[in-house]
Amino acid sequence: MKTVVLDGYTTNPGDLSWDGFKKFGELTVYDRTAPELVAERIGDAELVITNKALITKDVMNKCPNIKFITTLATGYNAVDVSYAKELGIPVSNVPEYSTKSVAQLVFAYILHHYNKVTELNASVKDGGWCNSEDFCYWVTQLTALKGMTIGIVGYGSIGREVAKIAEAFSMNVVYCNHGNKPYPDSKHTFLSFEELLKESDIISLHCPLTQDTKNLINKDTLSKMKKGCLLINTSRGPVINEQDLAEALNNDKLYAAVDVVSVEPMEPDNPLLTAKNIIITPHIGWAPKTVRENLLVIVQKNIEMFLKGTPQNVV
Numbered sequence: 001m002k003t004v005v006l007d008g009y010t011t012n013p014g015d016l017s018w019d020g021f022k023k024f025g026e027l028t029v030y031d032r033t034a035p036e037l038v039a040e041r042i043g044d045a046e047l048v049i050t051n052k053a054l055i056t057k058d059v060m061n062k063c064p065n066i067k068f069i070t071t072l073a074t075g076y077n078a079v080d081v082s083y084a085k086e087l088g089i090p091v092s093n094v095p096e097y098s099t100k101s102v103a104q105l106v107f108a109y110i111l112h113h114y115n116k117v118t119e120l121n122a123s124v125k126d127g128g129w130c131n132s133e134d135f136c137y138w139v140t141q142l143t144a145l146k147g148m149t150i151g152i153v154g155y156g157s158i159g160r161e162v163a164k165i166a167e168a169f170s171m172n173v174v175y176c177n178h179g180n181k182p183y184p185d186s187k188h189t190f191l192s193f194e195e196l197l198k199e200s201d202i203i204s205l206h207c208p209l210t211q212d213t214k215n216l217i218n219k220d221t222l223s224k225m226k227k228g229c230l231l232i233n234t235s236r237g238p239v240i241n242e243q244d245l246a247e248a249l250n251n252d253k254l255y256a257a258v259d260v261v262s263v264e265p266m267e268p269d270n271p272l273l274t275a276k277n278i279i280i281t282p283h284i285g286w287a288p289k290t291v292r293e294n295l296l297v298i299v300q301k302n303i304e305m306f307l308k309g310t311p312q313n314v315v
Helices: 019-024 035-042 057-062 081-087 099-115 117-125 157-168 193-199 219-223 242-250 289-307
Strands: 002-005 026-029 047-050 068-071 149-153 172-176 202-205 230-233 255-258 278-280
Touching: 002 019, 019 026, 019 289, 035 057, 047 289, 057 081, 068 289, 099 117, 099 157, 099 230, 099 255, 099 278, 149 157, 149 193, 157 172, 172 193, 219 242, 242 255
Parallel strands: 002 026, 002 047, 047 068, 149 172, 149 202, 202 230, 230 255, 255 278
Antiparallel strands: none
16 A cells, blocks of 8 residues: 655654554655645555645545545644545544653743743853852742642643642642533542632643634633743643733733744744743654654554554544
8 A cells, every 4th residue: 555644754853764654555755745735745645644734625535545544643633534534534643642741841841930940050150159158049039839739721631641740749739621520530629710710820721722712811811810820831822812921921920831832833923932931842742752753653553453444543
């Protein structure tokens, strides 16, 4: 069978191998594929692997040999899943592969913000410690995480992993969930979204992007957060109204750390790019090498199970 990878570069920029996919037959890997080239590059391939390259109704109509589509991600909005179902084409994703690495990034933000490691390192290298009269000094207030309240918006696998790490730091964990219902058997405190905004010292977003969550963080909800709150977003960019957040940041209302923005790659006029009090990373929470290796293993398994007639991770 023929397999085409439409946009493999972000998953494998050269430090991994695609060789495991050659056992399925002829393999063609493209680093990136522009929208107008998707149908041409798929051609008569039966197995299609995509990340962000759009596989639309039009593409599927132009490529009648497609038998199976698998994403290189948990998200599958790049594929017209409804039309694929009409055509009998299974679409699989890779669920929960980056849970621990995204939670790790959340705490990288938290520790960076409250322990001021970057600022202290810069001060020491600028001669601050050499010129100090005491055995230690600090350039800004440090904050212990013990006793702080972290509010988790979206209590899925990543949200629960963040909660587990927070426990290790003796933090108070509160959460709200889709449908405004407590998670079965959770030992953490369930709050309404409004209550969580008011009670949390740190708010970490782990909710999917839906009509209900688009612009969930806006001028109104930002006004209900504690002054000095640290807002973290590793979910989806459009969950936040970026102009409203930028205004709050520039007014020293709160701090933020984000790994996602509304349009990616980030546009030069995104208001967060020039805002104060924010850390921005380029959507890399999922990207440690071992995590990407595991991702490719799962994608291979998705194809193997399809070829056996029992596709897995079908969306």
